[in-house]
Amino acid sequence: MNEVINLLRSRSSVRKFTNQNIPQDTLDELIKCGQAAATSSFIQACTVIQLEDSDKRNLLADLAGGQPYVASASRFLVFCADMNRHQLVCDMHNSEMISGYTEQFITATVDVALFAQNVMTAAQSLGIEGVYIGGIRNNIAEVSNLLELPTLVYPVFGIWHVPRLPCTRTRNQTETTLISRLKNRPLSRRQRYKNHFRIRWTSTGILSKPNRRHKRNNMERTNCKHVS
Numbered sequence: 437m438n439e440v441i442n443l444l445r446s447r448s449s450v451r452k453f454t455n456q457n458i459p460q461d462t463l464d465e466l467i468k469c470g471q472a473a474a475t476s477s478f479i480q481a482c483t484v485i486q487l488e489d490s491d492k493r494n495l496l497a498d499l500a501g502g503q504p505y506v507a508s509a510s511r512f513l514v515f516c517a518d519m520n521r522h523q524l525v526c527d528m529h530n531s532e533m534i535s536g537y538t539e540q541f542i543t544a545t546v547d548v549a550l551f552a553q554n555v556m557t558a559a560q561s562l563g564i565e566g567v568y569i570g571g572i573r574n575n576i577a578e579v580s581n582l583l584e585l586p587t588l589v590y591p592v593f594g595i596w597h598v599p600r601l602p603c604t605r606t607r608n609q610t611e612t613t614l615i616s617r618l619k620n621r622p623l624s625r626r627q628r629y630k631n632h633f634r635i636r637w638t639s640t641g642i643l644s645k646p647n648r649r650h651k652r653n654n655m656e657r658t659n660c661k662h663v664s
């Protein structure tokens with residue numbers, strides 16, 4: 437349809453990479469793209485930590501459940517939800533920060549996700565690939581200590597950034613990506629929510645609408661799962 441749509445539809449996580457570095461200027465530009473994302477009530481609750489120290493990277497790779505690429509990728513960014521900065525600003529203005537509600541947790545985490553996805557997409561447009569590493573929350577307390585995070589700051593995920601290998605994509609990548617995902621229809625409903633329990637799952641992902649036998653049999657016996 438257009439280049440942006442093609443770019444978005446061809447996205448996928450990349451776990452193979454070259455040893456090429458990414459210039460700091462480029463990384464800074466990507467962060468600016470993240471900053472351009474919408475932010476709830478303009479609180480800008482995202483802080484990105486660029487982790488360079490190789491000892492810390494090695495440790496983080498272990499803490500993330502043994503994901504070696506966390507240590508070996510050319511760049512690794514940790515995206516943190518940060519209400520500490522908001523607290524500081526409120527203190528500076530002698531106003532009280534509303535806190536202690538799930539709402540603030542959601543707000544800050546969503547801010548981070550929007551920020552990060554902008555960074556990811558901008559990177560992709562420059563031929564720089566990555567993958568989210570939510571594994572850093574496996575040991576969130578240790579990771580917070582490692583990164584010396586203050587109170588009201590927590591790591592949401594990391595992303596590594598690596599120059600794209602010449603052959604990481606095939607001509608049919610868009611098609612492949614879409615096939616392995618939920619079909620568009622159950623994701624987007626008109627008028628009202630519907631349970632999609634009639635979709636058939638396998639270990640490789642969604643297959644298709646079930647045949648009659650699947651409709652008759654109960655979900656467990658047919659290896660189906662509720663998607664709701």
Ligand SMILES: Cc1cc2nc3c(=O)[nH]c(=O)nc-3n(C[C@H](O)[C@H](O)[C@H](O)COP(=O)(O)O)c2cc1C
Pocket residue numbers: 447448449450503567568569570571572593613
């Ligand atoms: C919040 C989040 C955390 C993720 N954490 C990891 C991770 O720790 N390790 C990993 O290899 N992939 C991780 N992924 C990548 C997903 O596994 C991947 O996006 C999913 O399997 C779909 O594949 P695709 O991105 O290639 O389309 C994460 C993705 C998201 C959105």
